[in-house]
Amino acid sequence: MPGAVQRKTVARRRKGERTRESILRAAVDLASVEGLEGLTIGRLADELKMSKSGLFAHFGSKEDLQLATVEMARQIFVERIVRPALARPEGLPRLMGLCQGWLDHVAGHVFKGGCFFTAASFEFDSRSGPVRDAIVAVMRAWIDVLTRAIAGAQKARHIKASADARKLAFEVYSLAMGANWALQLLDDKEAMNKARANILARIRAVATPNCPPIKDAKSA
Amino acid sequence: MPGAVQRKTVARRRKGERTRESILRAAVDLASVEGLEGLTIGRLADELKMSKSGLFAHFGSKEDLQLATVEMARQIFVERIVRPALARPEGLPRLMGLCQGWLDHVAGHVFKGGCFFTAASFEFDSRSGPVRDAIVAVMRAWIDVLTRAIAGAQKARHIKASADARKLAFEVYSLAMGANWALQLLDDKEAMNKARANILARIRAVATPNCPPIKDAKSA
DNA sequence: CATAAAAACGAACGTTCGTGCTATTATATT
DNA sequence: AATATAATAGCACGAACGTTCGTTTTTATG
Numbered sequence: 001m002p003g004a005v006q007r008k009t010v011a012r013r014r015k016g017e018r019t020r021e022s023i024l025r026a027a028v029d030l031a032s033v034e035g036l037e038g039l040t041i042g043r044l045a046d047e048l049k050m051s052k053s054g055l056f057a058h059f060g061s062k063e064d065l066q067l068a069t070v071e072m073a074r075q076i077f078v079e080r081i082v083r084p085a086l087a088r089p090e091g092l093p094r095l096m097g098l099c100q101g102w103l104d105h106v107a108g109h110v111f112k113g114g115c116f117f118t119a120a121s122f123e124f125d126s127r128s129g130p131v132r133d134a135i136v137a138v139m140r141a142w143i144d145v146l147t148r149a150i151a152g153a154q155k156a157r158h159i160k161a162s163a164d165a166r167k168l169a170f171e172v173y174s175l176a177m178g179a180n181w182a183l184q185l186l187d188d189k190e191a192m193n194k195a196r197a198n199i200l201a202r203i204r205a206v207a208t209p210n211c212p213p214i215k216d217a218k219s220a
Numbered sequence: 221m222p223g224a225v226q227r228k229t230v231a232r233r234r235k236g237e238r239t240r241e242s243i244l245r246a247a248v249d250l251a252s253v254e255g256l257e258g259l260t261i262g263r264l265a266d267e268l269k270m271s272k273s274g275l276f277a278h279f280g281s282k283e284d285l286q287l288a289t290v291e292m293a294r295q296i297f298v299e300r301i302v303r304p305a306l307a308r309p310e311g312l313p314r315l316m317g318l319c320q321g322w323l324d325h326v327a328g329h330v331f332k333g334g335c336f337f338t339a340a341s342f343e344f345d346s347r348s349g350p351v352r353d354a355i356v357a358v359m360r361a362w363i364d365v366l367t368r369a370i371a372g373a374q375k376a377r378h379i380k381a382s383a384d385a386r387k388l389a390f391e392v393y394s395l396a397m398g399a400n401w402a403l404q405l406l407d408d409k410e411a412m413n414k415a416r417a418n419i420l421a422r423i424r425a426v427a428t429p430n431c432p433p434i435k436d437a438k439s440a
Numbered sequence: 441c442a443t444a445a446a447a448a449c450g451a452a453c454g455t456t457c458g459t460g461c462t463a464t465t466a467t468a469t470t
Numbered sequence: 471a472a473t474a475t476a477a478t479a480g481c482a483c484g485a486a487c488g489t490t491c492g493t494t495t496t497t498a499t500g
Contacts, residue, residue: 033346054478113346122342125404126333174398184345274448
């Protein structure tokens with residue numbers, strides 16, 4: 001009865017896998033506050049009421065733990081922001097979904113300490129090794145998603161074909177990062193609203209006449 | 221003969237003060253790469269071929285060392301970027317001096333690992349305590365300098381009075397931070413040029429007719 | 441030049457780091 | 471239910487952390 005076997009090993013996975021996942025979920029939150037280097041095995045074990053060695057056995061090394069944490073953060077990000085946005089129709093709605101999701105994420109609605117990847121980016125931008133490479137790969141993929149969404153909006157004739165998609169993606173990214181900075185560091189509670197207004201203005205500047213209305217509210 | 225005494229204690233300072241300064245100069249470079257927490261007393265002592273305890277004696281604690289490092293970074297930043305720009309005439313020249321200096325700084329021409337304060341901002345934005353407070357104070361001051369320079373350019377009738385000075389300062393800051401990210405993490409060597417062009421376009425968009433020409437080169 | 445003060449050193453403290461072992465539970469399969 | 475296997479705990483290790491202390495060397499002053 002291979003079906004039953006599969007149901008047991010897939011649907012209700014091994015316990016080790018489940019604890020591993022719960023470890024990584026805690027690791028992402030902790031790292032978004034303390035940084036990926038500040039993320040410590042002992043601290044994480046305390047938080048989960050596990051022994052250091054028991055937790056450590058799930059990963060061959062601290063670097064493995066860091067890599068797995070980055071991967072988990074990526075999965076959460078894709079699940080929470082990218083996938084819902086990609087479910088919307090191509091063009092302005094999808095682009096707006098990405099921007100709004102990105103702002104929500106940056107505002108700390110997804111990870112505890114603000115944007116996990118922005119923090120990781122600046123923590124590892126002067127280092128080298130597999131962890132840095134993993135962060136770089138995620139960030140490149142994210143910029144590509146943004147750029148493709150803009151190109152899609154151009155194909156849908158919502159945004160002028162003359163606009164530089166990659167440049168606009170970079171502007172959106174920069175403004176969101178600036179908002180993250182103003183909110184988390186300077187405690188500027190209006191930073192997110194200002195950033196959203198700013199991003200909308202940038203998009204309006206390159207919108208075509210037959211573009212659907214770009215409203216200030218959360219909808220597109 | 222108080223004059224001689226003063227010459228000895230002021231012009232040629234005590235040795236301790238001099239080594240303290242050289243320690244802090246090294247600390248700024250090291251922290252711009254490893255972060256302010258990753259900055260370690262033993263590592264710093266090795267780099268300077270000093271004993272840990274000898275170095276430590278200059279500071280009462282690691283937190284003191286971090287605070288002194290932030291202060292030294294601030295002084296270098298003011299000396300190298302803010303002061304030369306403030307020496308230029310109020311209006312567009314001064315504003316352009318600040319922007320160009322800021323971009324140079326971000327490009328890593330001042331600190332080893334890119335922008336010290338951007339890295340420190342994201343490292344401490346989820347913490348609390350005196351070090352975070354010091355970073356916040358420096359960043360607020362810097363945004364204020366930028367904002368005042370824009371307001372000055374408005375007074376000089378180089379930039380439209382209708383423009384929102386603080387909003388423009390925030391845009392400039394965000395774009396430079398994005399360029400720092402693209403250069404240091406993604407190794408995008410054109411990031412600085414693109415950011416400069418972008419910033420110039422933002423300024424041009426609010427320039428008055430009698431504004432001096434905004435050229436792409438380094439001059440204003 | 442002598443001498444008091446300042447600066448740097450060397451060794452050690454208690455902790456915590458990451459990482460190995462071995463033993464002991466808990467889980468899954470027959 | 472018995473048994474094999476996976477998961478966790480316990481303990482110890484060497485290294486590095488921030489920090490303290492007493493000593494020695496260097497510097498500045500009368």
